Amino acid sequence: xxxxxxxxxxxxxxxxxxxxxxxxxxxxxxPYLFWYVQSPGQGLQLLLKYFSGDTLVQxxxxxxxxxxxSQSSFNLRKPSVHWSDAAEYFCAVGTGTASKLTxxxxxxxxxxx
Amino acid sequence: xAVVSQHPSWVICKSGTSVKIECRSLDFQxxxxxxxxxxPKQSLMLMATSNEGSKATYEQGVEKDKFxxxxxxxxxxxxxxxSAHPEDSSFYICSSPYRGVNTEAFFGQGTRLTVV
Numbered sequence: 001x002x003x004x005x006x007x008x009x010x011x012x013x014x015x016x017x018x019x020x021x022x023x024x025x026x027x028x029x030x031p032y033l034f035w036y037v038q039s040p041g042q043g044l045q046l047l048l049k050y051f052s053g054d055t056l057v058q059x060x061x062x063x064x065x066x067x068x069x070s071q072s073s074f075n076l077r078k079p080s081v082h083w084s085d086a087a088e089y090f091c092a093v094g095t096g097t098a099s100k101l102t103x104x105x106x107x108x109x110x111x112x113x
Numbered sequence: 114x115a116v117v118s119q120h121p122s123w124v125i126c127k128s129g130t131s132v133k134i135e136c137r138s139l140d141f142q143x144x145x146x147x148x149x150x151x152x153p154k155q156s157l158m159l160m161a162t163s164n165e166g167s168k169a170t171y172e173q174g175v176e177k178d179k180f181x182x183x184x185x186x187x188x189x190x191x192x193x194x195x196s197a198h199p200e201d202s203s204f205y206i207c208s209s210p211y212r213g214v215n216t217e218a219f220f221g222q223g224t225r226l227t228v229v
Contacts, residue, residue, distance in 0.1 A: 034217075043119075043206060043223040044157075090156065099210035099218035100147060103157045 002027045002095040006104035014112050015083050021076040021107050023091030032094035033074040034101065035065055039087045047089075050074065051098065061085070086111045115141045115211040119221025126197055126228055134192045134224045136207035143209035146190035147218060148182060151204040163190050197228040 003026045013019055025031055033050040048059025055067040065076045074091060091104040116139040126132050136146060144165050149157040161177075163169040163184035171177045179201075181193040190209075194201055204225050208218040 041225065044220045046217075049217060097210075097214040098216055099145070099208070099214045100159065100162065101157075101208075101218065102159070103149075105156045 002031070002093060002102050004091055004093050004102050004104035006089075006091055006107050008107045009105070010108045010110065012110040012112060013081050016080050019076075019078045019081045019085070019109070021089050021091075021109070023074045023076065023104060025072050025074065025091075025093045027072075027093065027095045029095075030069065032098040033065070033067060034092040034094070035059065035063070035074075035076045036090045036092060037087045038090065038106075044090070047076070081109075081111055083111045083113060085109060115139075115209075115219045117143070117207060117209055117219045117221040119207055119224060121224060122222060123225040124227070126226070128198055128228055129196055131193055131195045132197055132226060134194075134205055134207075134226075136190050136192075136209070136221045138188050138209055141209075141211050142187040143190065144187060145210060145214055146182075146184055147208045148180075148190075148192050149206050149208070151206065151223075153203075157206065160192075165190075194226065197226070199228045202226055202228045 005024045035047040036044040047063045048057050050057050050067045058064050063078050089107045092101040118137045120135050146163045148160045151157045160175045161169045161171045163182045165184050169182035184190040206223040208220040210216045210218045
């Protein structure tokens with residue numbers, strides 16, 4: 001069965017610092033890949049997605065992610081974090097279909113001023 | 114993008130009562146609806162998949178008689194938590210693909226259920 005691993009449960013960065021959130025998946029073929037953000041008590045907001053093509057994808061709010069097939073990874077990056085980026089981040093994969101998703105356990109991002 | 118409207122946003126109910134959560138697709142036909150559950154400080158777990166006009170498919174460990182899903186029209190799917198108990202308190206969220214299951218799914222706003 002497919003699985004998604006987000007190794008970091010909690011990350012703290014200073015405002016203005018760079019950020020990388022890790023995501024690894026287990027699946028025999030290339031999955032559909034997503035990153036979502038969830039603020040406390042809120043729903044999900046899609047940051048970016050990868051279906052095919054260029055392995056470096058750009059998303060909203062200055063986020064980007066790179067699909068690395070050899071490492072089965074889809075890490076999320078941002079060059080300069082803002083205090084408003086503090087939230088829970090979920091990596092998700094669609095295996096077989098793009099819409100039925102398996103989510104990682106999430107990474108809580110804290111931003112210090 | 115496509116819009117999935119989910120109601121209510123939050124609900125508090127007494128133990129033993131039933132609660133219905135609605136998800137409506139506002140500008141597309143939702144032939145498929147996915148229902149997820151998120152316990153506090155945990156990830157989202159798929160509960161079931163419903164297709165318009167047919168019975169829902171439940172994931173392993175999800176009680177189909179407790180979580181009744183109805184998808185009678187192309188724009189409305191409902192999840193009813195029957196005889197709710199405090200352990201059912203959770204965040205429930207639906208999603209539907211805009212153009213078939215191999216396209217991105219759009220999520221509702223989610224429903225925070227608290228059973229007291």
